[in-house]
Amino acid sequence: MANVSASASAALPAEKTFLSRLISGFTGRLLILVPYAWLLFFFLIPFVIVFKISLSQSAISMPPYAPAIDFSEGISGLWAALRELSFDNYLWLTEDPLYFNAYISSVVIAGISTLLTLLVGYPIAYGMARAPASLRPTLLMLVILPFWTSFLIRVYAWIGILKPEGLLNQFLMGIGVISSPLVIMNTYTAIFIGIVYSYLPFMVLPLYSSLEKMDNSLIEAAQDLGCPPISAFWKITFPLSLPGVIAGCLLVFIPAVGEFVIPDLLGGSQTLMIGRTLWNEFFANRDWPVASAVAIILLLVLVIPIVLFQHAQARAQEQDR
């Protein structure tokens, strides 16, 4: 943190007084310290606690777990406690196939939904990027607006549409396409629809920003040289939009794996996703240690995509500079 004041003073003429340098060094440090300390305390330390509790035994009390480490007994107590740390909760997760299946099906559901979101989102983003420049801000706002309305409300809106006596079935039976209602509610199909719908803005925005930056003369050159439009798209447009594709896919995939609201409201009791398993473990079974172990494993599953996401963010930031 020492070079905070150094970099500030480098931009300044030499007549800066000692006092103002002291103040600017102090404010610089404070500026870093306050958000840093906040995130450490409310973001990082909680994960350490989750990890600790995942190693403790569950107990019927409030809070419902036996403390894994009691710092009041000093070093010797710490050693005794370390020997008693149990991996029982993790063993329990491997013994019951329910958890394993929930992880696998969450990743598969999130993967399929991410691909579907890309398929739906790409033509929209592409169309937006090619729209007349005067229209683009309005289109952009129209994509962002649903993102501002409540997630819960948007998922709720689909219940009325998808249920057996809902609007979709009424419509399809009304025009005579089907004779008996489609069963969509409480199936995986409903979850796919819910995820694609809710996360579509997350896909469209990064795609649009990478497509919008693209230089159209490249495509014109390819077409002048006789390249048909479709292969020009695959050879030029798509590869150049890859940063947007990657950012969009990660923005959809990572939260979708741990999604709770969508499988709970649209998927019914038959569908299996890990976010719901964690929720039930915590709220219904009140087994905090097992819920913590589920969270730690979920985090491990997501570590690679999260690191990839941060790399992409950092790279985009470097390019903007």
Next chain:
Amino acid sequence: MNATWSRFNIVSIVLGFAFLYLPIVLLVVFSFNASRLVTVWGGFSTQWYAALFRNQGLMDAAWVTIRVALVSASAATVLGTMAALVLTRYTRFRGRVLFTGMVFAPLVMPEVITGLSLLLLFVAVGLDRGFLTVTLAHITFSMCFVAVVVQSRLISFDRSLEEAAMDLGAPPVKTFFQITLPVIAPAIISGWMLAFTLSLDDLVIASFASGPGATTLPMKIYSQVRLGVTPEINAACTILIGIVSLGVIAASIVNKRREVQRRRDEQAAMRLD
């Protein structure tokens, strides 16, 4: 990109926006349904809105939610702006990698994990769950969204303005408040609005962090939705959608006006030269 807007482009945009907006439009339409059945039209009526305002539990929850959102959005805006300044201005300090990670990770972290970890923190430090804990939880995740919004404005910020002010003898703190802050103000305002709506909408983290007496509106709506779809919930959702849309549209109009004004000022300045 500047090219011809083909028919395929237009069709995909129209279909895309129909997909995005139709469910919300239907939800709003059926909140004015006279029939108790949500999906069968029984004539126009505003009775569900009247019922809504008589529902004391829902009104209490709405009041809690608004208070949490106001406090948490304001605190998150201050913290998030500070984080954005750190991210763009201090490129080298010990622990920067960790800091960047902590700012970006909450953006994609599954809510169940954030919620559970915050709850366990509150239990560990012996904080009673309620209004305060929900607010702290909301500050934590929304400050990261604010940081990203403000940071994107700071990156494109012309630093020569600040340097000029400091060359003329303005101390850094004064430079920040007189030069930097007015320029990044639109981003800070949209950051605040984003934090406010994130807090207004959040169900999962609030369910973990909240305790008795601090039931938020999404928690209330969720518990009623689980019992079944009713026009009353449609009415509540419609009011929420209305508030948020009005806010976003108003903000974008204000932003646009400022932009036009700024361009006019710049042109006037050029003419003076």
